[in-house]
Amino acid sequence: MRRRRRGARRGDPDLLGKLVASRDTAIDERHGRMAHAYLKLLSAHGLLRDDMDIDELGYAYQATFEGFLRAEESGPEDGLDRRAALLAQTVRRAFEVDSVSPDAPLEDVAAATVTLLDELIAADRAESDIPEA
Numbered sequence: 001m002r003r004r005r006r007g008a009r010r011g012d013p014d015l016l017g018k019l020v021a022s023r024d025t026a027i028d029e030r031h032g033r034m035a036h037a038y039l040k041l042l043s044a045h046g047l048l049r050d051d052m053d054i055d056e057l058g059y060a061y062q063a064t065f066e067g068f069l070r071a072e073e074s075g076p077e078d079g080l081d082r083r084a085a086l087l088a089q090t091v092r093r094a095f096e097v098d099s100v101s102p103d104a105p106l107e108d109v110a111a112a113t114v115t116l117l118d119e120l121i122a123a124d125r126a127e128s129d130i131p132e133a
Contacts, residue, residue: 027124034120035062038113045109048095057095064090 039057042048048057068087076082100106125132 030123034116038116041112045104046101047097049097
């Protein structure tokens, strides 16, 4: 059972067969647009490094995240929380600025992030015919 769940996260065509080939990409595209908008938001407020453009940051982040997923079986023995902490630490060191300006409008960034996520969730619910909670 555990192998099957990992296969689903990894998009392993040997495990998923025709389901992978026939997958509707609307959700992936919507999530990609949201991730791009989120990175633009963080960048506009000086929270991301400025030596890469948004597309490069997005690619590097996605590659990092997927690398952690693929390496899950060989991760630290002390569990999911430790692996999550390692991913968070890697992302911070690779993509964030060294220090945030004291006058950075973090409340505005947080509110805009909530809006992005609310819109994404609403679209996913609508597409999947999941009623509001």
